[in-house]
Structures are given as C-alpha cells and as structure tokens.
Amino acid sequence: MKKESSLKVAPTFRLVGILGGMGPAATVDLMQKVIDATPATRDQEHVPLIVWNVPQIHDRVAAIQDSNAPSPAPEMCRGAIALTRAGVEAIAIACNTAHFWAGEIEAALQETGVPLIHIADTALAQLAHEGRTMLLATEGTIQSGIYSSRAAKLGLELQIPDSAMQQAINQGIADIKRNNIPVAQKLLAPYLQSAQAAGVTTFLLGCTELPLAIRGTPFEAKSLDATETLARAIVAFSRGLLTK
C-alpha cells in the first residue's frame, strides 16, 4: 500500500455489472440499495457499477407461464456478455423473476469466469437458521422454484402462502405498482398476522414491490428484503470481502 500515490483513485474496488431493465424501477431500486449499503464518506468510496438497463426484452412472466412465448434468455445473455466485455468481475440481476434463467446466464458466462451473484443465495445466506421463514413473492417467482430449489440444497425449508394469501399478495403488489401503498398495507396486514400466529418468524421478501408496503409497519423487523441482501453482497464483493 505504501507505494500508492495519494492521488491514486481507490484501486481496490471490483467493478460489478447489473443486468437490469426488468423493469427500470427495480434497477434503480437495487442501485439505491447498493448506495445505502455502502459505508462511504465520499464519492470515491462507492461501489463501481456498470448497469445494463435495457427493457427491450421479452416478457418474463409470459415466458414462464407459456412455453410457446419467446424467451428473454438470449437478450439477458447478450447483456451479461456486454457487461463482461466492459470489464465487470461479477454480475447481479436486478429482478427476482428473471433469475428463472440464471442457469442459462451462468452457462453463457462460463467462458469468461465471471460469476453471477444470485439473489436467492444472498437472501438464504442471511436468513437466521432458527425459526420458520415464509417466502412472499409473485406467483411466478414462487412456482418457478427460484428460491425453494436453492433453499433445498441448503437444507432449508421455505413456507409459501396459501392460495387466499397469495391472491392478496398479488393484489397488494398491483396496488403498490399503482402507488397505493396504504391500501396494500391494509390488505396484507391480517394475512401477515395470521401467518405469524401460525408460527412464521421471518418473511422473506422476494419481489421489488413488497418492501414498500412492509416499511414502517410492525412486520418490518421480521422481514428480510432479498434485494437488500443482494445489494450487501454486491458491496462485499466489490470491496473484496466476498470471494468469487
């Protein structure tokens, strides 16, 4: 370290790529959470990111639900490869549902040696080992097993909402997208209370919208925002605290 000039600009941060645009608001949400998770006192101590925020990509929900619908995977792989060409040392995806194609992206990245920081891995790593966790997410995320398959490998079991609660969550997410946050809070509260009464100790928030309805409520302290765990992992990787 002695040889470094004081003018040298923080050479020790690794460049991280964000595959975003699915949608742009979720991309901005992840970037803001990376800023919030960074112990910086000046600009130069923030994490360097290159962000591929290109929303011209086939619909993810349609592609999961209908095997005849076009896959967004080729466009996602194109973005991931473009990020590696620009010099990133790891890639994160700013969308829970898009992790459905994580395997295809990892395969495309294999030659480059650039790892994918997977949101389910970062969330599950930060879950308390005791207690019972319920995954709150879109039906697409839950049905596609993005979280449950990786949880199973760790010997963790994730509860999922019953059909009535899932319908309320779907409606709540739609309300939040329309910026009706108090409506969503009121709708979700009795379901969250019932889940707690039935023994759930932690709500794993596996979608971008739900944290907005949980913030400032009594459920916040019992929740883990998957995007925040991804943001913390990006910061740790960039600062060299997380190995590839």
Next chain:
Amino acid sequence: MKKESSLKVAPTFRLVGILGGMGPAATVDLMQKVIDATPATRDQEHVPLIVWNVPQIHDRVAAIQDSNAPSPAPEMCRGAIALTRAGVEAIAIACNTAHFWAGEIEAALQETGVPLIHIADTALAQLAHEGRTMLLATEGTIQSGIYSSRAAKLGLELQIPDSAMQQAINQGIADIKRNNIPVAQKLLAPYLQSAQAAGVTTFLLGCTELPLAIRGTPFEAKSLDATETLARAIVAFSRGLLTK
C-alpha cells in the same frame, strides 16, 4: 411497421449512455427522472440505458479550483468510450459540475460520431424566452461558466446570486446532502423571495440537491430542474424525437 412481428421487441428506441458515478446518488436521480419522463405503459416502452456508474474518479471540485490537482477528464473519457463500444448512440453526464470537461469528452467522442447531450443546452432550450432567470447552483458550476457560456451563445442572460445568497445556497446544499431538507427550505426561502421581488421570474436549478428543497414549496412552479430537462431530452433522443 406491418412487417414487424408482434413479438419483436420495440426496435425503435435508441440506446443512451449515462456517464455517472459523480456521485452515485446523482446517477440514480437522473435515472429516476428518465423513468418519470417516459410515457410507458409497460417495461418495454422504457428508455434503454447503459450506465457507467464508476465513482473512482478524481474530485471534480478540487480539479476546478486547483490547476495542480489531477483532472477527472481522462477517466470520464474512458467511460464515454466504453459506453460507445457497448453501442450507445448518445451520452449524457449525470452531474452538473462534471460538464466542466464536456469539451474534452466531446473531443474524445468525435471519432465515434456519438453526440453528448449537454445539460446546459437541454435546460436553456426549455427556458421561457421572456422573463429573468437566475441560476442556482454550486459555486463551481457558476464560476466555471458551464451554463453562462452556452446561454451567451443563445443571447440569453442568466442572473447569478449575490455573495450572501450564494453562501446560503452553499449551506442549503450541504443541509440537503445531510438530509436536512426542511432546514434548507427555511434558509433559502427569504433569499428566493427577495430575488422574485427584484424581478426574477424563473429559478434554473443547476445542481442535483436543490430540487429537493424546492419541491412542494411555492417556488416549485417558478423553477426549472436542469436534471429533469436532461431526462426529457434523453427520452426524446431515445424515442427518435430529437435528432443527433
């Protein structure tokens, strides 16, 4: 248009590069304003952006104030060239002060044919031609003539705050950076009122922080946020409404 398959993903949006990281919060602010300025009903109708959010770059204020301090221009040019290699068709800088080096960036881009969408140009183009405009910004932005030199070319005169008002603005910006927005509002209000009493009809907000202190006050309707004008220009360029 008839030949396009309904599955084809919005081919008519131009890819825009954002040179950010100066700092990351200003970058997120511009991205959010691009989202807000976009008439989209679904993800695919949002503007495609590649964002170079790399804060490991020499201090801009120090470089303007001290000719012996290292220049951030080489790093900015490196980011701009990397964005063009990734395919962007225009570049915008997410920082008022960094426009001090706009000429160097334009020179670096000349070979590529990729234009810089300059924040002073977008702001001045959206100013009413009648009335008197006062530029509210950091001392660095004002002294370096980023706005005034381009205004002069258009035959527009920008008023600047007197020394006491500029000191209040400096303090207000520092308060906003510390999230003390009501304190900044209270500090700035009498100066803004005096300026209006002296004939100022529009406040041109040429820094990222000041819009946060103006929002929701009676001065909002009399203000033009330069970042919003840049965001609107990015959207217009991407949608093909603005020529290169």
